[in-house]
Amino acid sequence: MSSRNSHSVLDLQSLTREQVGRIFSIADGYAGSDVSRLATKGCGKTGALLFFEASTRTRLSFETACARLGVHPLRLDGKAGTSLEKGETLEDTVLNVAAMNPDFLVIRCGDDLDLAALSSQVSMPILNAGWGKKGHPTQALLDAYTVRKYLGTCEKQKILIVGDVRHSRVAASHFELAKVLGYEVALCGPAEFLPEKPSVPVFSSLQEGLSWATVAMALRVQLERHETSYSLKDYRAAYGFTVENLKKLSAKALIMHPGPINQGTEMDSEVLQDPRCKVLPQVTSGVLIRQALIQLNCLEETL
Known part of the structure; x- marks a missing residue:
């Protein structure tokens, strides 16, 4: 299993003040950047955005972050049009998508899916995009x-x-x-x-x-x-x-x-x-923070 799985962000208690400071610093850099010049960082990379619960700001800001970094987003929104309608479990869905080897997974789900357990079964980082009542x-x-x-x-x-x-x-x-x-x-x-x-x-x-x-x-x-x-x-x-x-x-x-x-x-x-x-500035900040997390956790080797 790749060591890059340790780059998953499932909670915040495991981060240090210095690590959060670095995330903010990278976000600051993006805030002052020409968006059109950023798209080479993730060239050839893919990120699977698995939203099993409804979302507007979080989903679209992750998509925007991917686009600005040149990462191609693989989107799944709810059950409609997927094998979840046929009875496939959420866990099996995630594991099958992971088997396609995207560079990272972004998951929004309820308490019925165990992201911590999944992070030990896949080789790529998981970014928590809202997990039941546990955290965002x-x-x-x-x-x-x-x-x-x-x-x-x-x-x-x-x-x-x-x-x-x-x-x-x-x-x-x-x-x-x-x-x-x-x-x-x-x-x-x-x-x-x-x-x-x-x-x-x-x-x-x-x-x-x-x-x-x-x-x-x-x-x-x-x-x-x-x-x-x-x-x-x-x-x-x-x-x-x-x-x-x-x-x-x-x-x-x-x-x-x-x-x-x-x-x-x-x-x-x-x-x-x-x-x-x-x-509204919170929404703007959301794109910058998610860009920073994708770069630090999914496109680089260390946080």
Whole structure:
């Protein structure tokens, strides 16, 4: 088995601050580059993008990253038109694609697929593009990269994550990355949206949390994952990022959301025009971070 499999990125707790710094440095270089001159790096390479769950930003940013590097993406979106419709398992699908020897695999899946076990069965790196509730490493990295860009550093920042943390793989990855980069994380939301045993501070009041935060990040309300109904009107009033609610947030703070946004629930449309709001810059950062990860983990020999 190739040693390059050790380049898989399944979580963030295994990365050092220096390694994350290198990812950010490479992303910085791409941010200032002529896109048309980048496409020689991955000439002749292929990357399999296996998205067993729906995605817009993550899938398209990985495709864009591949295109900018000259890597040919092999795309699989859901079950339609594949042998999954005939009863093939997700694991068998991945192993069969791996047998075609792409240079790396990008996988988005639910908790029913074990990416850690798969990484020991294939010879190429696996990049986690969202794994059940376990984590979404590239999203947390692009969030941190955006914070660094606008606030100068991630260290000692105070990130308030508001909303459906219990079902959020983005929050799970931020818990890991905070320990690597030295920022604080706190939570706010209805009790049924929060972890049963939170490992970070929890604010019962959104206003208290916003007064504390240097970054306020809303999460999508994942009602499809809840057994009982919850009033979206009540949620917006108590925890929604409305113009009124955000008055307690510092003028120097950032407003973020990993998307997709349920406008009028987690965030009002007017807030997207707030100069503190960095939702679209997050998307731009996502392409740069995924370019950097593909180069470092899949086109080079070492991270």
